[in-house]
Amino acid sequence: DFLALAQPGVQKLSPYVPGKPVDELARELNLDPAGIVKLASNENPLGPSPKALEAIRGELAELTRYPDGNGFELKRRLAERCGVSTAQVTLGNGSNDILELVARAYLAPGLNAVFSEHAFAVYPIVTQAVGAQGKVVPARDYGHDLEAMLAAIDEQTRVVFVANPNNPTGTWFGPQTLADFLARVPERVLVVLDEAYIEYAEGDELPDGLDYLAQYPNLLVSRTFSKAYGLAGLRVGYGLSSVQVADVLNRVRQPFNVNSLALAAACAALDDAEYLAESRRVNDAGMLQLEEGFRGLGLKWIPSKGNFIAVDFGRDAAPINQALLQAGVIVRPVAGYGMPTFLRVSIGTQAENARFLEVLRQVLARG
Ligand code: PMP
Numbered sequence: 583d584f585l586a587l588a589q590p591g592v593q594k595l596s597p598y599v600p601g602k603p604v605d606e607l608a609r610e611l612n613l614d615p616a617g618i619v620k621l622a623s624n625e626n627p628l629g630p631s632p633k634a635l636e637a638i639r640g641e642l643a644e645l646t647r648y649p650d651g652n653g654f655e656l657k658r659r660l661a662e663r664c665g666v667s668t669a670q671v672t673l674g675n676g677s678n679d680i681l682e683l684v685a686r687a688y689l690a691p692g693l694n695a696v697f698s699e700h701a702f703a704v705y706p707i708v709t710q711a712v713g714a715q716g717k718v719v720p721a722r723d724y725g726h727d728l729e730a731m732l733a734a735i736d737e738q739t740r741v742v743f744v745a746n747p748n749n750p751t752g753t754w755f756g757p758q759t760l761a762d763f764l765a766r767v768p769e770r771v772l773v774v775l776d777e778a779y780i781e782y783a784e785g786d787e788l789p790d791g792l793d794y795l796a797q798y799p800n801l802l803v804s805r806t807f808s809k810a811y812g813l814a815g816l817r818v819g820y821g822l823s824s825v826q827v828a829d830v831l832n833r834v835r836q837p838f839n840v841n842s843l844a845l846a847a848a849c850a851a852l853d854d855a856e857y858l859a860e861s862r863r864v865n866d867a868g869m870l871q872l873e874e875g876f877r878g879l880g881l882k883w884i885p886s887k888g889n890f891i892a893v894d895f896g897r898d899a900a901p902i903n904q905a906l907l908q909a910g911v912i913v914r915p916v917a918g919y920g921m922p923t924f925l926r927v928s929i930g931t932q933a934e935n936a937r938f939l940e941v942l943r944q945v946l947a948r949g
Contacts, residue, residue, distance in 0.1 A: 591691070591710040598703055602912050613910055619937050620912040621928040624749065624779075624890045626812035628864060628931075630847070631857035634813060637850035638843045649842035656820075656845050659852050664792050664822055672831040675839045677778055677806040677819030681743070682708045683831040684774055684802065684821075688740045689714035695741040696734045698726045700751050700919050702776065705743040714740075724884050724892075724921075725753030728763045735771055742767060745776035746791075747783055750916045750926040752886020757789035764798050772827065775803045778819075779888040781810035781858060782865050786887060792822060799824035802831075807844075809889060810861045811851045816844035865889045868929035875939035879946060890928045892916065899925045905945040911938050 585593060601622030608615040653673040661668040674680040685708035689695055694715040697705040701718075709716040717739070719731045726744055735742065744763075747754040760775075767773055775791040784790075791803035806819035818840050821831060851857070872891055876883050882894045895902055903915045903925055914926040927938065 589713050591713040595707060595710050596918070598707060599918065601914055602907070604912070607907060607910065607912060611908070611910060618910045618912065619930065619934045619941075621890075621930045621934060621938055622912045622914045622926075623814070624809060624888065624928045625814050626809065626861055626889070627868075627929070627934060628812060628857070628861055630812045631851050631854040633850040633854045633857070634811075634847035637846040641843050641846040644842060647842070649838050649840060649845055651837050653840055653845055656818075656840075656848050659849055660820055660822075663852060666792070666795060666822055667825070669825045670795070670822055670828050672821040672823070672828045672835065673840045673845075674804075674819045674821065674835075675841075675844075676808060676814075676817040677776070677804045677821075678704050678708075679817075679835075679839055680802075680804045680819055680821040680831070681705065681774065681776070682711075683834050684741055684772065685709055685712050685714065686834045687830045688772055692738060693740045694736070694738050695743060696731055696739055697743040698731065698748070700724055700748070700916075700921060701726075701743060702745055702749050702778075703918065709741075721751075723753070724751040726755060728755065728759060732763065732766050735768065739768075739771050741772045741774060743774045743776060745778065746788060747779045747887040749778065749888060750890070750914070750919050750921070750924075751884050751892055752888045752890060753884060754783065754786075754788050754887045756787050757793075760789045760791075760794065764794055764801065767800065769800055771800060773798070773801050775801060777803055778806045779809055780805065782862060782889050783887040784862075788887060795822060795824070799826060802827055807848050807851060810858055810865075811848070812857070812861065813844070813847055813851060816841070816847055818844040818848045864931065865929050868932065868935050871932065871935045872927060872929065872939070875935070875942075879939075879943060884924075890914075890926050892921065892924045892926045894924050896923055899923050902942075902945055905948070906938075906941060909941045909945070911941045913938070 691713035802823040808814035
């Protein structure tokens with residue numbers, strides 16, 4: 583029995599369930615993939631930046647070589663952009679990789695990580711995968727209850743995961759809340775501030791985690807090129823922290839964890855301010871469009887600062903999800919996140935949002 587032989591933490595794990603791929607649903611429904619609307623994985627509906635695509639093409643001739651294992655150029659640009667030294671940057675195969683590096687470096691059987699009830703699914707996975715315990719703290723108004731999270735920290739706690747904005751709820755907290763929290767977390771506990779969606783909230787009332795790096799050597803800010811930068815398929819993310827924490831993460835990192843196409847595309851994407859601004863515009867407009875649609879359908883939702891929104895049907899959302907799938911619309915059930923009456927919908931293009939709302943209207947009309 584190879585399940586029984588796995589380490590105890592792993593035996594209790596449930597695997598991550600990704601959004602259904604477009605091609606898979608197209609096959610099932612015998613439809614052209616172009617007829618499917620996928621608003622399930624918080625991807626950027628604009629497609630990648632043309633500058634990133636050009637950089638990838640330029641890199642193809644070098645595919646026989648290993649990538650730059652130190653990611654020198656991308657780290658240089660990120661350091662410059664973020665006002666830190668290159669020694670404070672850790673590159674990851676997506677920001678999931680950064681979360682896993684933290685778990686491998688700082689967690690073990692007998693130790694624990696604290697995270698919120700409706701938190702990103704990868705926190706419990708990386709925690710249990712190394713045999714550590716996940717301490718789940720009840721949410722408040724679906725968001726992080728940072729007071730309760732502080733109270734949950736004990737002698738065995740080594741990591742606290744907080745996401746701002748949070749996935750799948752879209753909830754957020756302000757600068758004062760973060761400052762008070764950081765000031766009260768014991769120094770030996772690493773705070774992972776997951777800012778996967780921060781580019782969608784820039785200029786809003788959210789704190790910039792980077793502002794706190796100088797003061798808190800136990801802070802790690804993780805970010806990604808998967809969302810606003812539109813490069814989810816390439817898998818590239820990064821952590822920003824004190825030099826010591828970055829040094830530790832780089833010890834456990836696989837030597838070539840970020841591939842050469844991803845390195846080149848990420849560098850180019852950082853330079854494409856216009857693409858980023860357009861991503862933000864499309865997201866802001868799409869958020870309003872969905873909110874208006876939900877209002878028209880008499881539905882409630884959780885206000886969100888991400889590129890997605892959790893809508894509440896007030897009853898089991900699984901049949902609604904099934905009906906949407908049958909009509910070629912993929913959104914994300916969040917029952918596994920303790921939110922069985924909700925679906926999480928990523929913000930798409932104007933046309934995708936309209937199609938989703940129209941199909942949803944028909945599904946709800948059928949009762
Ligand atoms: N953190 C949060 C809160 C997320 O929602 C996601 C993506 N679903 C990630 C991290 C990881 O994204 P990636 O590995 O693509 O950078």
